[in-house]
Amino acid sequence: MIEARGIGKFFSVVNDKGLAEGLTAVLNVSLAIPDGRIVSLVGPSGCGKSTFLEILAGLQAPSDGEIRIDGKLVLEPLPSTRREMEEYKRRYRFISPLANGVFRDRPKHDIAMIFQDYAVFPWMTAMQNIVFALKLRSAGKGRSERPSRARMAEKARFHLGRVGLAGAENKYPSQLSGGMRQRLALARALAVEPKIILMDEPFAAVDALAREKLQDDLLRLWGETLESPRPVIIVMVTHDVSEAVYLSDEVIVFSPCPGTIRNRIPVDIPRPRARTDPAGIELQERVFAMLQYDINQESEYTI
Ligand SMILES: Nc1ncnc2c1ncn2[C@@H]1O[C@H](COP(=O)(O)OP(=O)(O)OP(=O)(O)O)[C@@H](O)[C@H]1O
Ligand SMILES: [Mg+2]
Known part of the structure; x- marks a missing residue:
């Protein structure tokens, strides 16, 4: 919710x-x-x-x-009055409200965001893009909870297959069509199993x-969840x-x-x-x- x-x-x-x-x-x-x-x-x-x-x-x-x-x-709102600012400083013990989100205790939410143009990293292959997202997700976890490299690769392959990109693992985004790139972005978002x-x-x-x-792919993948x-x-x-x-x-x-x-x-x-x-x-x-x-x-x- x-x-x-x-x-x-x-x-x-x-x-x-x-x-x-x-x-x-x-x-x-x-x-x-x-x-x-x-x-x-x-x-x-x-x-x-x-x-x-x-x-x-x-x-x-x-x-x-x-x-x-x-x-x-x-994230809570930035302080807008002096009193709020004082309260904020006390709570987070930091110097500037610009640091909002850096110093504080950030609750971890399972959100994946797909931006219009910068959806995937052009210097990574399709496979590397997904493995990288999985690595980021597991970065905060303890060593024992972190999935192995082989497990991540397997998961990446599974999600590429789900969006119809099996066989494109080693292609760079520039070698994919616009629609394929968006499917890659979708695979990457789904691979981290977000709630949102x-x-x-x-x-x-x-x-x-x-x-x-x-659109139909999105509906199908969402329907499965x-x-x-x-x-x-x-x-x-x-x-x-x-x-x-x-x-x-x-x-x-x-x-x-x-x-x-x-x-x-x-x-x-x-x-x-x-x-x-x-x-x-x-x-x-x-x-x-x-x-x-x-x-x-x-x-x-x-x-
Ligand atoms: N960092 C910023 N600093 C100053 N103004 C900003 C900033 N980000 C957005 N704005 C302004 O806020 C307003 C809303 O921008 P926003 O990008 O959210 O619009 P949008 O509804 O997504 O538009 P579009 O449909 O064109 O993408 C715009 O007037 C924009 O100029
Ligand atoms: Mg916009």
């Missing part, structure tokens, strides 16, 4: 006159996502989706609110056919409304910047779904109309 309570994110930026000004990227976002759900975040460009996803992952600290995963805090997979426009760079295949004691949660940012409706249990529509939740649209269509299902198409149109409305409103506002 992921719980976000009153998440806000404020950035200080320098404007064209060289003056500092504030920018609120995310404002008061609260939501709860139960285990085994797929949730998509859609919204206009620059509305804070990636920022929110990174806060979920604990890669950025929120300015307000908190994220809990199975009741455990991910966060994806930031994972399929944006591949052509329409490959994209549909990747539903039977297990650890049903995986997937949170995905996408600009593709049909993808959001096809994959998700719920589509969350963000407003233009500062990103707040504008609407939550449950998708109660049983799986396996047909892409041409009229109920799905109707939902797509609803989401699309909301996005269109916001974009039009925003352009009137800026003109």
